[in-house]
Amino acid sequence: MSESAEQSAWHRLSDAQPWLLWQENACLPARSPLSDCRACSQACPVDALTATPKGPQLTGDCVACGRCTAACPTGAINGAGLDSHPGDDQATAPLAVDCWRVPPEQSPEGALRVPCLGGLGSDRLLRLVQECGERPVELLDRGWCADCPAAADCRRPPVDQALTECREALASLGLTGRSPSLRKAPLPAHLYRRETPTPGGETRVSRRGLFRRLAGHAAGAAEQIQGTGPAAPAAVPMVSGRVQPAPRLRRVEALAALAVAQDQSLPNTLFPQAKISDACCNHRICAALCPTGALQPVEDEDGSGLDYDPLFCIRCGLCQQVCPEKAITITERDGHPYVGRVPATRHHRQRCQRCHTTFTAGKEHTLCPGCRKDAALAQDSGRDLLFGAGSSSGAAGPAQDPGTQPGDHDDQEDTRR
Amino acid sequence: MAKWGMVIDLDKCTGCQACTTACAMENNTLPGESWQDVLYYNEGEYPSAQMKWLPRPCMQCEDPSCVHVCPTRATYKDPDAGGIVFVDWNKCIGCKYCMIACPYGVRFYADEQPLIEPDMRDVYPGENGQMWSPPYQNPEQDWRRGIGIQPKGVVSKCTFCYHKVSKAPEGVPDLDEDDPELVEYVPACVRTCPPKARYFGDLDNPESNVNRIIGDKHGVRLLDHTGNRPQVYYLGAGAGVPAFSPRNS
Secondary structure, three states: OHHHHHHHOEEEEEOOEEEEEEEHHHOHHHHOOOOOOOHHHHHOOOOOEEEEOOEEEEOOOOOOOOHHHHHOOOOOEEEOOOOOOOOOOOOOOOEEEEEOOOOHHHOOOOOEEEOOHHHOHHHHHHHHHHHHOOOOEEEEEOOOHHHOHHHOOOOOOOOHHHHHHHHHHHHOOOOHHHOOEEEEOOOOHHHOOOOOOOOOOOOOOOHHHHHHHHHHHHHHHHHHOOOOHHHOOOOOOOOOOOOOOHHHHHHHHHHHHHHHHHOOOOOHHHOOEEEEOOOOOOOOHHHHHOOOOOEEEEEEOOEEEEEEOHHHOOOOOHHHHHOOOOOEEEEOOOOOOOOOOEEEEEEOEEEOOOOOOEEEOOOOOOOOHHHHHHHHHHHOOHHHHHHOOOOOOOOOOOOOOOOOOHHHHHHHHHHHO | OOOEEEEEEOOOOOOOOHHHHHHHHHHOOOOOOOOOEEEEEEEOOOOOOEEEEEEEOOOOOOOOHHHHHOOOOOEEEEHHHOOEEEEOOOOOOOOOHHHHHOOOOOEEOOOOOOOOOOOHHHHOEOOOOEOEOOOOOOOOOEHHHOEOOOEOOOOEEOOOOHHHHOOOOOOOOEOOOOOOOOHHHOOHHHHHOOOOOEEEEEOOOOOOHHHHHHHHOOOEOOOHHHOOOOOEEEEOOOOOOOOOOOOOO
C-alpha cells in the first residue's frame, strides 16, 4: 500500500540540515516500542540528536559529522557525501580521505572528501579498503581533528574507533597491512572552516544518484556475496516491511570480497547464532517483529517453524524480548561455520479433534489453542470471566458473598423458604 | 476535539440484537465476529432466576490496556479522532497480545472455524488482500484505522463507526438519530436501536445530552476497577449492571 511506501521513503530530519535523511521504516524505535535502540543519539558528539519513539529528532546544532549514520545498525539515517567510492581506479598513489572542513584547494589531487572522517564508520572504511585493492587508504588528520566538535570530549580523532574496528576485522583475515592509516598532515589552524560545512559544491553525486546507489547497493548486497566459497550466504526473499541492514551487509560484503581474494573463509564471529529451546510454542511473534527478516516463518513438508539467517541478524534483541516463552537467545557462534539460511525450529502440525483445523503445538495437546480456550471458558463460566466471580445482581436476588459456593447458596434459599 | 462517548440504557434495551446486525452490515464483519455483541447470561436460582443481557461494544477506554501491550504500536488511541482506539492494519502482526490484555473481550481475530457452515471466506474468497469479499462492501476503507474489510492475520475491533462520526460538523454536543441534520453521522448501532437505548455524544462537552443523562441516571462503567476508564457508560437501576466483587481465591 502507499502507506508503506511513504514509510520507506527518505525524509529530511530537519530543514536546517537538508543533507541528513531518515527512513521511518528502518528506524528500530519507530518500528516497535520495545526497542531501546539509542545508537544515533549516543553517537552524536554534540548531543543534537535525541532518539524518540517517533524517530530521531534533531534539536540542537548539528555539526554535520555523520557519526549518527555510522552508528545506526539498520542504516535508517544517511547523509549525502558519506556513501563515497574511490574515484580513479587506475591510480596507484595512496587514496587520501579528507574532511569537508578543509578548504578544497588544500586537499591533495584526487582526494575523497567526506563531511567528516568519523562519519565513515568501519563498514564504509572496509569497503574503501576492498575497492581500492592494493592501493593504500590514508585518512588525513589535519591537526585539528581532536579539537573539532565532532570529536566530542574524548580528544581523539572521531574516526579512531572505526579505525580500530576496521583494523581488527582485517586482522582476522590476516590482512593487517591493508588497514587504512591515519596520516598526520597538519594545516595552519586559520584554515579550519568553523561553520558547519554544507554539501553544496561538495557532493559530486546527485541526490538521485545517491538514492539509486543506496537502493542498488542494498538490493545487490545479498547476491554479490554469493559465490564466496564455503561462507556463501543465500539471498533471502524480503518480506514486505522488512529492512536491509545496509551497514551490516556492507561490512560482510567487503570482508567476503577480501576473504575470497585471500582464499579464506569469513570469521565465525561475524555471524551470530539463534538458540531456540524446547519451550518454543511456534507463536512466531519473534519472526513477525524481526526488523530485518533474519528470522522468517516457514511452512514446509517438515512442518511449521522458523528459519534463521545470521547474515541479516543485527542482534537487536527484539526476538528475545518479545518471546512469551523466553525460548530464543541470540549468541556468538560456536564452532559450526556459517552456511546461510538454516531451519531453526520445526513443529509438527496436528489436527484439532474438535474443529479439525491444523495447528502446531506441543505433543500433549489434542485441541487447537482456540478450542482449548473455548473449553476453558465453558468450564469457568463466561460470566465469571467477564464480570468477576460472584457478581451481585442489584435488584434481583440476594447479594451473594464473593466466596460463596453454589451449595451454600442453595442452603440459603432453603432456609428462607 | 470531541471525546466521543456512548451511553447504553439497560432499562430500555430489549436484547433484540439489531445493533449487532447493523454493525455487521455497516462494517462487513465476518459472521461470528461481532464488534458489537449482546451477551446473555442467567442470574439467580430457581424460582427467582432471571435471564439478562448486556450489549457490549468496544469501550474505547481512556487508558486502554490493549494499547500498552502492542509491540508494534499498531493499536493506538487517537485523541484527535474523538479518543477512539484504532488498529492500524498496516502495522498489526496478529500477535493477539491486545486480545489477552483487553478486559472486555472486544477484539477479534478471525481464524476460527465458523459455527455455521459454509465458511463465508470460502464462499466469497478475498481479493486485494482482504480476508473475504462479500457481495456488498461498504466503500469506506482506511487500513490505518482498521476500517474496511480486514486483511488476513490482523486483529479488528469496533471503531465507533469512525467513517461516519468523523464527518459530523465540528463541535456538535450529541449525535442524535432524531436530528435529520445529523442522522447520517450516527454510529450504526445507535442509529438502529429500536427502543432508543443508546445515546452518542461528546463527553468533553458539558452541554451534551450524554453527560446530562450519565449524571442524572448515575451512569456506570463496566469493570471500573481495572482503571481502563471506558468511554461507554451503562444506565439502568432495574436492569442491574453486573457489578464486580473481587474473587477470594
